Amino acid sequence: MKIRWRLSPGRKPFKSLYLHIILWFLGRSIQAAVHIDPKIRQEFFNLPDDMTFSLGVEPQGPRMVIRKSTQTGVSYLGRASRKTPADLEIKIHDIEGAMLLLTFRESTAISASHGRISIVGNVAHGCTIVRILDQLEILLLPKCIAKRAVKRYSTPDRIGAMRTRLYVRTLIGY
Amino acid sequence: MSSILDYDFYAYPNICSGLKALDTIPRELLSFQASNPLILKYQKDPSRLERQLKAACCTSQIVLGPICRIPENLSKDDISTIVDTMKESSVDSIIAMGSGTIQSVAKLVNSLYCCDFALEEIESLPCDSFTPLPHIAVLDERIDGREATNRLLLDEYRLHHDSLYPEYIVIDERMMASGRDKESAASAIISLTQTCEAYRDYLLTPVIASWTKSSLHFLGEYQSMSTKQAKIALINAAVATQIAHSNIPPGPVTTISEMLAISGFCSEAQAMATLLPHFLSQLTFDKGSPLDESFDEIAMICSDVPWNDIQQMISELLKNYERYIHCSKTSGIITSLIRQTHRLMQHSNNTEIHTLITDLVSHTTSQTVMGGEL
């Protein structure tokens, strides 16, 4: 019988890189979308001030943190340290689950019902964040992809203009 | 008077099945605060399974090991080596990759390690007073009918206790391999036998009915396809039925088949494939018997799965099985047991059945060893 004593954890460099990029992009686009989409603005209005929330892969994977504050509005804080937990954390349990969710092959609802994500913190705020993410996906993605990511797709008014502004603001970080 | 509403049911394992299920293992390990798992895998299985498990740990940074590659003919020394390895590296969990023997090995070494017993002392293992290490069972299509249960059978070693249930069962299509149709067919027969036995149990309790019903649905799915999806359905069926089956006394077909397999006559699946149709056809003959009454209950409780459909499914699965395995060599020996089976089924007392079967099998063994025809 052969015995091998240890096996160091492997790497998934491409998936990891993709997730870093997409989370960076989502973080910055949430920050920008507040200025562009009234629905997202309204949802943020309902959240308490100085609240932070994170979306990331557990336990040590890529993630993004967003803060809503009265002074600076909604701001993207990058990866931020895990030592101080966010007020609300949307945790994706593994990297494959994150790929399914963030390549928009699986909607947030399906991921939640398959137990791939869990929400730690105030569930009502979690529901608001999920609505924000759904609306963001509608704004960012072409209809055929966004339809897989949300349960009900409704085309917002002047989506073309909004989408262009959103991409420009996201990329220049404004 | 007992009725179908009186029961004691226990289904311990957490079952995770489907797309990327293997990747949920690190999180599960962390959820029971384990970070140093022992990995058991078959020596002949491809090393890509190790790589996949290793890659699944990329965000959790869990260092896997030690990894024991189990040979086909496992010796007693091998078991002791595994237990010594566990002690040396203070493992806190076990991941057993594959179905069949390897899961029994995992259960055995887990018991020996947690009780600090040697293999020779297994008979006096204090089964009721130890907390086992979390055991993660990653199953493939080579089912032996005991993986998800509280039983282990490894050569002459047998244990039966609730501490032996695996903690977490993973069913992932990456564990399946092409060219294992023969093994799949055998697994289907084992699962089908257990399902039928649970289904015909005198006291088909509502909870057993739920599990067996799911199992029948899964088997139906397996029968209609020949893809990896079908194999996933097959393993799901096996797990569901094993959990139901582990809550009832083993039926005559499984008991006899197990004995025949130990005696080296034939594989368990071969014995089951031969015995099962007779066992089932017997049920229709004995009008007014307790078994017949239990079928009335089945008809009442599970009328959405018509008995004709189940019979159809059984014959389809048997045909499928026969395509891969010839039962003719062993059927001669086994058929002679059928008359006895009928007698056994008239008895409700399990101990009595067990004694009768033991007598029967020892009788059969001695005659065959001497080269006599039954």
Place this chain on the structure above:
Amino acid sequence: MRLPPFSQFCSRTRIISGEHALERLPGLLSSMSVKNPLLLTDKGLEAAGLLRLVIDHIEKGKLPAPLIFTDIPPDSDLQTVNEIAHLYREKGCDSIIALGGGSVIDTAKAVNIVVSCAEPDAQVLDLRDFSGADVITQRLLPLIVLPTTAGTGSEATIVAVIKDHENNRKMLFTSNFLQPTATILDPDLTLTLPPFLTAAVGMDALTHAIEAYTCLGKNPLSDGMSLQAIRMIIDNLEYSVAHPEDRSSRLALAIGANLAGQAFSNSMVGIIHTVGHTVGSICGVHHGLCMSILLPYGLEYNLHKIEKELKELSLYLCGEQKEAIGTIAAIRSLNDRLKKATAGRHVTRLHDVLDRDKRSAVRPDHLPIIAVEALGDGSHFYNPEQIDYDDILYLLNAAYWGYPLDRELIQKGHE
């Protein structure tokens, strides 16, 4: 059968069921090497004599009488949990027995979290540290549940809900470790339940089973549980309401509720619970009653997404294969029959629900508030159709006045 792309199923509570199953309690305690259990229950059950019944059984088994705590409010809250946890530590208990309905069981689960997870020498035991999904990462101490309502299914679920009055919020705990160690289903425990409550909790269990079968998290194992549960509830609910003393149908109902609990604990629930939880918390309406009123409306709302499933359920609910709409009609007619059998106490629309002073518990001006609050209930993730404010308000108005939903007016998501 539809093989889902991914599924998880865990239901590890040992179930002991049967007439006089309570006699097995001492044996169960001994097999777990339990020496000093803490028995939790409420004043109502003490008055009904159930507490005495349980203690008698424990004493008959030659075990010492357990420590008893009866001050559990109808809505389990943080203060009570922390109080009980202190008592548990102080008296050196080693396990918990919960005798009661949803509130007692949730309180017991929460106490178990605190006493199992907090450091043994911790001065401050605070449940808030463990709130959320999958925060608990260890096996908990033995918890034996003796359910007395045959409806909530809490004895089989991975969930506990506790109110934090100080911060005015509900804390949700979910973890596989929260499933109790064992549960005993004995008709003696549910015999005292009055007919109108039997009807309400029975419908609650039916809602669990139907939602588990129709919502997004469904899988073949939970489907098996749901179907069996529906059969047992449909076969026994009306008989239990009409013949409260019949032990066999009481037991069957308790088993049905338990199976439904196992099903929904694994596949979760949808819009009926999303709205029902909020109606309950804002207007103080009994949870089971909310479920029975909202069940047909919730199914109508999801109809275009769950037509196939409802058609399959018609076999169980109508006794023969019918169209999906027939299943909903069968539920309405069951509600009507229960209303008749309970002399009108089992109401079928929100308008008719009365509070203790015999006034309407739900008023039209409550509906918009309920609709806003319901959007914050986590169960709506698992509903097959998207839910927004207007949808909930439309559904609530229909359930309030008792008219069926117009399928043309329901906003439909894509396939």
